[in-house]
Amino acid sequence: MFLFQSICTTTQLSTGSKLFYESEKTFNSYHKSSKMDQVSSSTEHSICLRPFLLDISISELALSPRRGGPKNLPIAEVQIDDDDSEEMQKQKDKPKLVILGSGWGSVALLKTLNPDDYHITLVSPTNYFLFTPMLPSATVGTLEFRSLVEPIRRIITRVKGHFIRATAEEIEFSEKLVELAGKSPDGKEVRFYLPYDKLVIGVGSTTNPHGVKGLENCHFLKDIDDAQNIRNSILTNLEYSCLPNNNLLLSYFDLLNEDLTAHFPRILRNEISVHVIQSRGHILNTYDEAVSKYAEERFARDQVEILTNSRVQEVRPDKILFTQKGENGETVVKELPMGFCLWSTGVSQTQFCQRVSAALGSAQTNRHALETDTHLRLNGTPLGDVYAIGDCATVQNNVADHLVTFLRTLAWEKGQDPEKVQLTFRDWRDVAQKVRKRFPQAADHLKRVDKLFQEFDKDQSGTLDFGELRELLMQIDSKLTSLPATAQRAHQQGQYLGHKFNKMAKAEPGMRVNDMRDGDLDEAVYKAFEYHHLGSLAYIGNSAVFDLGGGWSFAGGLWAVYAWRSVYFAQSVSFRTRCLLAMDWAKRTLFGRDLMNCSGEKGKEVVIQHGYRYWLKALEKR
Template structure:
């Protein structure tokens, strides 16, 4: 698409459809900007509830919100578009992004490439997120499943149910059954802990009733190199350990050395056979981000200043997991959390709206917002099984603040996430799914 003409509104190009990108799309004033979103995923994923979809507590559409619903202008306005594509390069001199349309496997962004095209921008916001960290461990990409997208959750659910059904086939040895039904989770952060809790709850309340022939063979192991939920209050960590252990999750402290097709090796020489391996060890910069010719922050992300702008480049911002403060800013490293990305998206949208209202939105010159971005941590929450959760509302790196655990925390956890789901449609889906699961158990259909 060619550059905008003087009589047109300035064009804002947004790369990505995660928390930061979608909050920006929601808040940007489309009376001031033409908006183009480029992403290999046409929906935003409500990641805090993604683990629940793996075992049938929630259905997949409950956690996916279409980009066009978040910002209707992408469909309704003549010069605003959503492109199902991935950005391959950015030409900052020409104010262009080079893209490649997708044809297959659009959910994970790794499908076969299609038509190549370029889009000129007046303002560019990079919000492409990050990818799962494997620390260079051999075999992870080939044999492990990740939990970052709806497609990942679908793969996990399919694999889990397939293994349960394989074990009921006559002729399957006890050793093979034990391997198939050993679910291993690597990574003791909130995602790994929540998935382990959901899985143990699924085993105790659904597998024991619907797969009675193999109910005594299935179990869960959570492997973490250090402490689980390291960012939480120590009392909450201890509660999480006790609760997971009580529900049958085996906690192993160790580091993975190599992943083989049917087992993984720890650095101490221990072999751990598995039928399902879920990898949840944090995130790092994607190849696209690493290859961009921008100054990088510690850790390899796109470096930004206090206003989330990429220094030395006109009209380019970076938000969310793909970005980080440059070392010279002396700013605290922000965690890779949805709430960080969402508030960055809100901040940049407000700044861009302010510029355009001042009649400067079309200008090529750099205009710095008056106030730098300030992040205030609102707290962390995690569920650790049926009717049990953790709520840590302490300020970052400080001991003061409220922290709770148990049933009341579980009520707070569900209430908070139900109200945070973007659309009323999906809130209804989530509420109905929770009620259906409570009354009738989880759906164990395999498609």
């Protein structure tokens, strides 16, 4: 039990219990723990209780925050654990850095930041980091789910940060407030504001529906719950298909040629078919052509049918309707019976990002992601306030739109209007250097500045006018592609922001002395973000493929699988997860994959929502 000294003020907590604390807001609690000393006797036992003292200091604002903002909600200016230790107390007066999301970008940022520069708060509906590249392995029982997650509170401990389990709803940019929604113990929604000095949005994305009807009949693979539902659904369907007088078609391949053929009736392997519906002409179309062909040949040997140049129109409970373009160019509507469908078709904005984009109006023109500049600052917000990284964001490639900015210094030196400046080759070389600095991804297209100068000097005057230069930069724009929505990109962006924030924290005293509060402070202290593609890799049924870029690619069997595992093993975020991954791979080698379905009755209703219809339908036919 807890006994609290002083009865000056009372505060009602979410649990319903009352805590009494003194006017200086310090809890002095006596926590009586018991140590049992048993005395052997035929008639009695004695228990000795030994009390110890525990002092807890909590600010009044943490328990009774003031209200404000457009919706007059509580403002969490002080965290409940701000006074837990002297180290935490020192962070209270530091700039408030709020991070939304607990994905790859956010974790990379946390691991890069200096521990003493910011008062850090991470907000996420999940209190763990998920190692998404290995999620498919968990769906088929190769890995356990706990091997893919790391508690987020362990990660933020290094930077003395705080964690709030809630979802972001809206951002009040003018007042620097984020509206959050959490759940109380009784299930009611609790809304409040969280103030920030710097805000990083890394909330990820959702699966792109592409306007297809019937996606409620599909499974998705974005988080742990999806992986559990997929595994349980597959195993449940297989178990039901073993019942007497029941035939079931299941569109899923993994596990079939190894564990399931050893433990389930052999006839199931002949009754089960796997199909991949691909909108492009080849699978792995972003990889090297040789890698793509290897994957297709491998799937063909494993009896996986690839339906290319096909687009899904509708997903029904028992079949898929899709269109397929033939060699003669004609489009034919086809249907495919199914018992399990996994939908994996790119990324789209979350509802939160859609609201943020709508609030920023014309500054946001991309329907699929939030647009940022090359310093990862969210377009339409004050410079240096809000950043966006990971799948929820895209770096805007608009070199031509900054043409006047590139020419401003040159025009001032020549005393001319920027649109009337004539650029010599030397002037163009200086402008190209500015373009490289502002848009690092354009550097590959500016290697031969002399050739570009000759190509776009249409009138052979030996100079480039404003129109010719605009046409040149627009051609570069057309060659720039969006950065891939991968964990690799999010990780690099998180590290980039971490290094930049560290630099800005060191430069803060000097900027304060010189009263530098406006302008492009990011560019003054750090370079623009440059993505370095380190290669792509994929696992395809006891083999793996690697595309390292620059024409370097390879594919293979068991040795490639171990190379693939070693890459992700090295990328694990903690020693704990590395140990668990190693143990899971060892167990899989020794004992095979996990084939158990451990869902309870309540979970069973969710798990078999796509399987029971076909079982009942088969019984009705009998």
